Amino acid sequence: MLEALLFLPLCAGLLMLAVGNAALCRGLLPLTGLAHAALSLLTAARVAHGETPTALGGLLAPDPLGALFLTLASLLFLAASIYALAYLREEESIEERTCIQDGRSFTNAPERRFTACLCFFLAAMSLVTTTPHLGALWVGIEATTLSSAPLIYFHRHQRSLEATWKYLIICSVGIALALLGNILLSVAFYAPAGGGGSEMPAGDMNQMGWFIQHAHTAAQPWLKAAFIFLLVGYGTKMGLAPLHNWLPDAHSQAPSLVSALLSGALLNCALLGILRGHQITLAAGLGGFSGGLLVFFGLLSLITAAIFIVGQGHYKRLLAYSSVEHMGILALGTGLGGLAAQGALLHAVCHSLTKCMLFLLAGNILARYHTFSSYDVRGLRWIMPVTGALWTAGFLAIAGSPPFGVFVSEFLILKGMLAGGSYGVAVVYLTTLAIIFVGMSVAVLRMVQGNRPADMPQNQREALLNVLPPLVLGLAVLTLGLCVPDWLWHFLQRGAALIGG
């Protein structure tokens, strides 16, 4: 069953590439999403019951942490794939495409390549979230970069190309540094032959388990160095400041459903890479060191995001910087540990759902208004009533106001902070959140309010497929804000227990 998680999207992608007619691609995409979501929910349920499913000789063996991110990625993919149906149909109907910013005409990449890359992207994320082998994790994360780069370059114009190139080079080099971290980790656990230490048994895929079990024998300086490189490497991919440069560019230039996946699913996968390193340092008694680094980069990301969000006129970049902010919160929460770590996992869930919803809505707005500037979007609530309402709700959710899930998770993290006695961090945390709330509300309210623009076509209905996925995601976040189900909470606790929660 686990193999199917990996090979189902892979085969679907290959089939799309091979056959390549639009009907098949569009039919296969949501089907893959549906099947994958069902499989991953099943896997998560098994993991939640305390089983440890394994496949491919132990290469795939999800733990609660991985299963959580797997399910998230899978559900978001399902939402995005349903949205993609409407999106691709609309893209096909456009006669002449011109770049919004410089007015030059451009073409789209072939549709089958787009859908196939989406499937490959899902397969890579499945590998990342299910494997306990750090090398395979690395390969998976690099594979996510490579499969998502063509997605960003779906609209073939200069800006998206620029964003793609930055994404490719910055992330590839960053991930190469994470490989260095992997190697340093092996050095830390290196036991000279006959030196009394134990060697990792050849062919054992459960590298994480072995590392954690033998963490006390590791050479601490090498372990620290390894964590730093893992943090820098995967942190680049995750968008932690000051390594976040590629993120706003890529998120703003990619098609909206791709941005939704990048922000909601991919960043979590990169976070998982860092958390794996954190698990090992925790087991080696270096939790203070790695946690401190995570808190530092988390705060830095929060501050950076706050600076760039205020006065940001480009609403997709606004959302991208909001992702930087939330990744900072996640790093902060996991770094602090305890209750904050549990809150961080809940936050990961809520953020992914909300951000995915917001990016999909941004896609709707972009399709109708043909502008990226939040100054030029007026009267959203007249022109697109459903999207406008959801956009407002999504903004309230992402900015952390009740009754949405993000509020609960952010509050939990704050509680964890106060319980841990880190008052200074709490002050910075609250201040930046307040600034970001104000900064975002200005742009969002400006877009929703205002008079009905005269030059917009009237009474154009919104397609069901365009608003259904965001609506469902929004309802999910709302539910999480009202009550977190017990089974989910237990599951999160089991995941958080792995990272010191």
Place this chain on the structure above:
Amino acid sequence: MTTLLPTILFLLLLNNLVLLGMSRLRGLIRLTAFQGILLTALLLCLDHALLAGAVLLIKGLLLPGLLMRTRKGLHAATSLKPRLHRGLGILAGMAGLVFSLWLEARLLILPDLFPPLLLPTALTTLFCGLILVVGRTTALSQVIGYLVAENGIFLLGVPLMTAGAVWFELALLLDVFVAVFVMGIAIHHIGETFESIDVGRFRSLRD
């Protein structure tokens, strides 16, 4: 064997510095190919025959071939003024070498894991790759820089290779190959869209 290993490592070091001093893309690509061949020789020295074959195939032949093809497909001028002066680049590479030697002298923890000079060579290769990525403005030389940095990391991992982990190294090689392949496609598009592969012109996306 014992005399061959230091010689190969030395040649790698020399190759790195020459890379930094090289301005023409054709020369850069040839030196990358040579680096792949040197890595192959190194692996043969350490008795990893299977992996050596794979490295020779991918890093010695396929990747340079790919880069060469990409370069030929470009109509734009392929030799551009680097962002960082080449002499400064070489100096930076030297500084990287000195730093990694200093680091090796400080880290006397695992004398039996790394053969002498392997750690500094690997780190210097990594540094040189990063200098190429940062210091050059042509997209192709950035890819070469990425490749060189990856070579350095690969080199660092060589002493840790065990028989059971060959699948991982092969997966890694495949990953790098696909990465360069995708980058090659991107460069092709850049060349067509911008009529130059100067990434210094990438200024439209900023806050």
Place this chain on the structure above:
Amino acid sequence: MNQGTVFYLIQLFLALILAPLLPGIINRVKARFAGRQGKPLLQTYYDLARLLRKGEVIGRTATWTFSAGPGVALAATLCALALLPLGGAPSPLGFGGDFLLAAYLLGMGRFALILAALDTGSSFEGMGASREAAFSALAEPVLFLVFLMLTSLSLDLVRHTGQSAELVAALSLSAMFGGQATEAWLAGRAELLLAPAVFFVLLLVENCRIPVDDPNTHLELTMIHEVMVLDHSGPNLAMIVYGAALKLWFFAALTAGLLTPPLPLWQQAGLCLLIILALAAAVGVVESVMARLRLTRIPHLLGGAAALASLALILTQVR
């Protein structure tokens, strides 16, 4: 006199005799590459003999500096050559630190020639002199970098053998070029091979060969050395030509000294001699296959050589 000294004297004599052969070899190789018959091998000897028989023309503005220049230069080069161990026989004049003396003797010779060139009062010669000064100033640090590396190497060797009394003697040219370097690189220290490579580059620069300077032209505005000695004639020109040949021999001997392994005396000397002649042929090959560099590119060449030398220096410090 012991056997070593006799041997050294014989070799020095051979060097003095054979030095004018090197330009002949170079020219012959170049001619062969171009598909020509070429000048006779001994052409430099004929030239020297002819020049010595001729009278001399001295410009009206020139003073004694002009006439003294070539003589001083030749004497300085001779002294430097005398300090060099030839093929394993240590120089009886050698002392700790004599490489500094040798380097500055060459510098003094160049200085004398530059003064003589300036003394003519011709702007053309002044230009050549200024270029010669600039490039040799760039070449000197490279030379000393290599010497630094070689001294540290020979000091290491002395320390290993434990003869601390010979620490000072280890700083002499005779100790550095005794063949230990070759033994070391044959044992896998490939970075030591950089030293002869750098010396070869220095040979090209210091002796004004292609790719730095074209020794065959007097006509271009870009030439360096030849324009500087344009006003000399007769015996003075002969001294310059002979001095240039000796300098070529000096650098070739430096390069060869690092390539010859320690062997029994006669064999080592013979091998050294062969390598010197082969180097002359190599210079010919280089001149045939390479174009002259643009003047602004020459510092790059020297910078590259300096980078190689410092790489070798760094690596010798590590081992």
